[in-house]
Amino acid sequence: MENHPAKKNSAKEARWGTPVSIGVSLALLAAVVVSVVTAVTIGSTHISVKDVYSVILYELFHPDELSPYAQGAVHDVVWLIRLPRLVLAAAVGAGLSVCGTVMQAVVKNSLADPYILGVSSGASFGATLAIMLGVGAALGRNFVGIVAFLCALGASALVMMISNLGTRSNPVKLLLSGMAISAVFSAFSSFIVYLSDDMEGIKNITYWLMGSLAGAAWSSNAVVLSVVLVGTLFFMTQYRTLNLMLLGDEVSITLGTNLHRYRQAYMLATSLIIGFVVYSSGMIGFVGLIIPHFMRMLFGSDHKKILPTAALTGAIFLIWADVLSRIIIPHTELPIGILVSMVGAPCFVYLLVRRSYGFGGDN
Amino acid sequence: MELRCDGVSAALGGADIVKEISMRASANAFVGIIGPNGSGKSTLLKCIYRVLKPSGGTIYLDDSPLGALSYKESARKMAVVAQHNYYNFDFTVREVVMMGRAPHKKQMERDNAEDVEIVSDALRQVDMEAYGDRIFSTLSGGEQQRIILARALAQRTRCLILDEPTNHLDVKYQLQLLSLVKRMELTVVTALHDLNMAAMYCDYIYVLKNGRLCGSGTPQDILRRDFLKEVFDVDVKIIRDAQSGMLHILYLPPRPDKTEA
Numbered sequence: 001m002e003n004h005p006a007k008k009n010s011a012k013e014a015r016w017g018t019p020v021s022i023g024v025s026l027a028l029l030a031a032v033v034v035s036v037v038t039a040v041t042i043g044s045t046h047i048s049v050k051d052v053y054s055v056i057l058y059e060l061f062h063p064d065e066l067s068p069y070a071q072g073a074v075h076d077v078v079w080l081i082r083l084p085r086l087v088l089a090a091a092v093g094a095g096l097s098v099c100g101t102v103m104q105a106v107v108k109n110s111l112a113d114p115y116i117l118g119v120s121s122g123a124s125f126g127a128t129l130a131i132m133l134g135v136g137a138a139l140g141r142n143f144v145g146i147v148a149f150l151c152a153l154g155a156s157a158l159v160m161m162i163s164n165l166g167t168r169s170n171p172v173k174l175l176l177s178g179m180a181i182s183a184v185f186s187a188f189s190s191f192i193v194y195l196s197d198d199m200e201g202i203k204n205i206t207y208w209l210m211g212s213l214a215g216a217a218w219s220s221n222a223v224v225l226s227v228v229l230v231g232t233l234f235f236m237t238q239y240r241t242l243n244l245m246l247l248g249d250e251v252s253i254t255l256g257t258n259l260h261r262y263r264q265a266y267m268l269a270t271s272l273i274i275g276f277v278v279y280s281s282g283m284i285g286f287v288g289l290i291i292p293h294f295m296r297m298l299f300g301s302d303h304k305k306i307l308p309t310a311a312l313t314g315a316i317f318l319i320w321a322d323v324l325s326r327i328i329i330p331h332t333e334l335p336i337g338i339l340v341s342m343v344g345a346p347c348f349v350y351l352l353v354r355r356s357y358g359f360g361g362d363n
Numbered sequence: 364m365e366l367r368c369d370g371v372s373a374a375l376g377g378a379d380i381v382k383e384i385s386m387r388a389s390a391n392a393f394v395g396i397i398g399p400n401g402s403g404k405s406t407l408l409k410c411i412y413r414v415l416k417p418s419g420g421t422i423y424l425d426d427s428p429l430g431a432l433s434y435k436e437s438a439r440k441m442a443v444v445a446q447h448n449y450y451n452f453d454f455t456v457r458e459v460v461m462m463g464r465a466p467h468k469k470q471m472e473r474d475n476a477e478d479v480e481i482v483s484d485a486l487r488q489v490d491m492e493a494y495g496d497r498i499f500s501t502l503s504g505g506e507q508q509r510i511i512l513a514r515a516l517a518q519r520t521r522c523l524i525l526d527e528p529t530n531h532l533d534v535k536y537q538l539q540l541l542s543l544v545k546r547m548e549l550t551v552v553t554a555l556h557d558l559n560m561a562a563m564y565c566d567y568i569y570v571l572k573n574g575r576l577c578g579s580g581t582p583q584d585i586l587r588r589d590f591l592k593e594v595f596d597v598d599v600k601i602i603r604d605a606q607s608g609m610l611h612i613l614y615l616p617p618r619p620d621k622t623e624a
Binding site: 238241247250257258296 | 458
């Protein structure tokens with residue numbers, strides 16, 4: 001599934017250096033483009049490759065000779081359904097991977113994923129409120145996403161606040177407050193579901209929680225894509241501080257950086273990015289956990305190398321996961337969250353067993 | 364670079380660990396801090412390298428109070444090799460040493476050729492050039508400690524704080540590390556466990572017991588039989604080697620209780 005150069009990281013000691021990681025990043029960027037261009041020809045409706053590209057070329061350059069492709073069913077499937085969906089997949093995959101990498105540094109724990117700070121339970125709570133109780137129905141078509149987004153932000157704000165009560169926050173306090181807040185929000189979600197007898201609503205919540213890219217549209221894509229892009233570029237400039245986070249607070253102070261302020265800022269930034277990701281596609285698990293690990297296995301822990309590669313690999317991963325989820329069962333779409341976990345979990349176990357790198361545990 | 368503590372106190376969890384300690388390390392002096400376990404050596408050093416905030420008193424680097432400097436500024440003046448550095452994540456040796464350049468960098472600034480050169484220099488100084496591409500966590504404790512020293516050297520500071528730097532090192536590397544540091548034109552403040560090492564390298568020694576300063580002076584002044592008995596509760600014999608003039612502290616086994624009296 002990874003369009004990665006098929007090199008094997010055989011030697012335990014050797015990691016790829018900076019020139020290689022720049023080369024790999026460029027190759028991955030090309031692979032993202034190739035993935036989008038290839039994946040757009042695949043789908044449950046059969047459309048010829050020529051028709052697909054004619055539509056895209058028409059939309060990009062508006063040449064007169066392709067004007068027959070300006071509208072109609074083929075145009076709509078390619079330009080309004082498939083392509084926005086692929087772009088969203090790339091944005092969401094990149095966003096989750098970058099935020100996973102950053103969160104693992106912020107809480108100094110390689111088990112962290114982008115949802116660790118209560119984002120997931122906050123989002124589910126929001127979705128439950130919206131679907132079961134109709135909260136926020138006035139906010140328009142995607143009110144479920146908006147309410148989930150707001151509750152996710154609220155949950156991470158709460159986690160940050162609680163972790164700063166008493167003494168200053170530290171990675172352990174953050175993790176524990178994240179768990180506590182998650183438990184509270186999950187309990188409230190369950191409570192609402194328990195009191196309700198709206199079977200349709202319960203089904204909707206379940207579906208929403210599994211994550212889906214079906215809601216993709218150019219207008220919302222533009223927002224999500226720019227948030228992810230700006231966020232990724234921002235974090236790429238922060239690689240030195242992210243590296244220091246892995247060394248811990250004391251060492252960082254002796255190296256001239258007080259991490260406290262940065263930790264708050266990074267959490268805020270990831271919460272925003274993840275909020276938008278949740279808004280556009282629900283909850284897609286495992287990507288944000290496994291891609292950072294995979295990158296560390298190849299490149300070590302230096303964020304200068306793993307942030308760009310994680311973003312691009314995450315994009316490619318989710319593009320193909322989405323293609324698979326659309327075609328694996330004919331005439332039905334498998335929720336992408338299910339597929340990602342089905343594929344991701346065994347991969348993760350494989351990495352764990354192979355243990356060819358530190359993994360954040362004892363050596 | 365001169366380092367000065369002026370009546371520094373520190374509390375941990377409500378208990379006063381360090382009580383009104385004043386000390387001074389003049390430019391390029393090698394100053395040792397000795398004292399039994401729990402005497403407050405590490406706590407005092409942590410105040411100096413800013414991981415703990417003193418509850419009283421002021422620490423000066425040259426003439427600037429530490430509190431007036433940003434963390435970046437103090438990290439450009441003072442580097443630290445602490446007791447134990449343990450990293451869960453995989454960094455190569457070169458990446459670890461490169462982090463010593465962090466205090467000299469702006470947020471968005473990239474590492475340049477000069478940084479790379481400084482890192483190679485630092486690795487050469489600790490005799491670990493060949494280890495640049497190794498993964499830090501796969502090195503032995505002693506090798507790791509030398510890499511951490513290299514990182515401190517890469518900071519290019521005029522002052523070095525060592526917090527029991529020779530823990531986990533075998534004798535050869537204890538001597539090597541301290542000799543290396545001694546040779547450099549640096550103000551060194553170090554907590555030491557081994558009194559013979561203190562005798563061998565220190566220009567001046569401060570002695571801590573129960574959080575208070577209970578003596579200071581040159582090794583000859585400090586390392587006396589009755590004083591060491593009082594502070595460390597051990598019986599020693601002190602020998603001065605006729606040829607080298609070096610002090611050697613011989614430890615004697617504790618006498619059985621009270622049979623002497």
